Amino acid sequence: MVFKGRMVLAYVLIGMFASSLLTLLTINFFYPVISINAGSADKLNPTNASRQQAGLTSKDLTKLQTAYNLIHNQYVTEIDHDKILNGAITGMLSATGDPFSTYMTPDEAKQFQDNVDALFEGIGAELLMIDNKITIDSLIKGSPAEKVGLRKNDIIVSVNGEKLEGLTLYEAVAKIRGAKGTQAELSIIRAGSIDPIDIIVVRDEIETQTVQSEMVTKEIGKIEIRQFSARSTDEFKANLLGLEKQGMKSLIIDVRDDPGGLLFKVLEIVEPFIDKGKTIVQVEDRNGKRQADVSNIKEPVRKYPIVVLINKGSASAAEILAAALQQSAGSKLIGETTYGKGTVQEPFLDEMVDGSNIKLTINKWLTPNGSWIHQKGITPDIAVEQPDYFDVMVLSKKETLKFDMNNADIMNMQIMLEGLGFSPERKDGYYDMKTVAAVGAFQKANLLAETGEANEVTMKEIENKISDKIKDSKNDLQLKAAIDLLQSTPAS
Structure with a gap:
């Protein structure tokens, strides 16, 4: 997410x-x-001709060539x-x-230019690396990804038979994008599905x-x-x-x-x-x-x-x-x-x-x-x-969070819980009994198993709820201040 x-x-x-x-x-x-x-x-901006060129001496070039040969051989x-x-x-x-x-x-230069042009060829989805998994965050309206039914939070496991596990986000992006008209066969994992789902997307030109x-x-x-x-x-x-x-x-x-x-x-x-x-x-x-x-x-x-x-x-x-x-x-x-x-x-x-x-x-x-x-x-x-919850980090979900633990995930979760009205009364990362109670109250309000421990399901739900709250413009204090100022400023 x-x-x-x-x-x-x-x-x-x-x-x-x-x-x-x-x-x-x-x-x-x-x-x-x-x-x-x-x-x-x-x-x-000066032309290329007007730029001073300091040139390398023959000794410099020999030094570079020697270094290259040593490494290569x-x-x-x-x-x-x-x-x-x-x-x-x-x-x-x-x-x-x-x-x-x-x-x-x-x-990399091609992708850089695509960014400058806000125009590229691919499937039209925004990706995140979450828990080392390539995850769809959102879909560009009218894009091939949207048309074939890909969804937010789908995890892309492989592309055209090539597994994405172990790749960086950039490396995965390079495999997913491609020339207009070519096919990307994606194997995805979707919440609620036990087995991977195979979906074929025909790449197209995407305008951002x-x-x-x-x-x-x-x-x-x-x-x-x-x-x-x-x-x-x-x-x-x-x-x-x-x-x-x-x-x-x-x-x-x-x-x-x-x-x-x-x-x-x-x-x-x-x-x-x-x-x-x-x-x-x-x-x-x-x-x-x-x-x-x-x-x-x-x-x-x-x-x-x-x-x-x-x-x-x-x-x-x-x-x-x-x-x-x-x-x-x-x-x-x-x-x-x-x-x-x-x-x-x-x-x-x-x-x-x-x-x-x-x-x-x-x-x-x-x-x-x-x-x-x-x-x-x-x-x-x-x-x-x-508010503090605008700047929290996504939770790693590496382990279930529980009583007497102390780490950055707990601190971020405590900030989210406070923002959602389930205050644990501390934001220092220590999982005390009040944090147990706050997590339990959140679970009860959202029809989850009321354990007081934050497993992956609970953490994802906390993130989803705080994400919704951030997207709600009523909670944007900076926007509210701008509106208040303009409403008190007579138009010329």
Whole structure:
């Protein structure tokens, strides 16, 4: 299971690759820029020709070749050529000390690009690794997975006869996705079924939705941006127009747990709210030269009140949006201090020639007023924390939890129980008699065997109930604060 968007859980969309998260890319950059420091540049990002190339000496090359030969010929077991080469490149990037500069193999680079495009070929399901089992979390509407009857919480055991046991989530994703029109024969285990069920899914092209919207009151609209992909601007504009047609007078933009994406897309999304000539973001190169991206809007600026929801998962492009609206449009930020990623990456796919990719940090970005928020984050105007149960971890379910045990699973379960109204009166991970009573009360209320011990069935039910509570917008204190603020703010 996953506690959507507001839980500390890792999940991967089939076709996504984890290294794309927390990334700000400068693909197809074309916004107007103003030089901040002395000097000028033809464009924000230098061309390949203008980059200094430090070159390796013959001695350096001999050293590298010697190291390769030693590993290839002398290591106790045979090591694949590509594995050694890829490891060498990864090592060079690791020497930067920058976690956002990474190397991708051709397969990984393809998945990375799929994520950027929000378009891939596969079955259309979101997967989680739960208890070392590949588990379906949700299905994309209209996808092949939905059409053949796959369900949330189905466990995928094998694909086309290949078992998934022992694979990482990424490795399993690579086997499940595939070319449009090809078949994936899945063997799944479903709750209530004793034997595995075999289901054939014909893969197709899948479009992932990065923007969603709704009217939260008669006059307040909310747009959630999950990431800034190639499709996000069009999706945002369509959702914004839809809300305006429904009579929206003020807007909430939700970028909580948005890990970032394409730089030029966040600029396109923000521009309609910022007066022409005002700064959206500044970028600084390795020599300290700054350039400012400014609004070049050609239509009337939307002047209705805007609140931006942020949290510790809001990163990179999401932070650019928050800072731009706060400092150049007067919008208020509500929630928690953001992640704090103030660097810009550029992909070097063409240069790598074999389909692999180096994603390299090339610039810093700064807020309109010149602040560098890296490793600091952006502080909200109104700090609002969610209830404790919004941040619990999924339970491992490795063993039945019972009296006198003490571990992290018990602590997380205690937090969930308190959130569900079955308070054990402690959240320190010790399973005392009050925890026994709280578990027993939960079991009784949910028609489970009333043992006071938390077995796998009980833990799953606790997780399901707390997941439902988190999804209920009435329990979203940050959203409630945004609505309260906008309702007290007269529309212009």
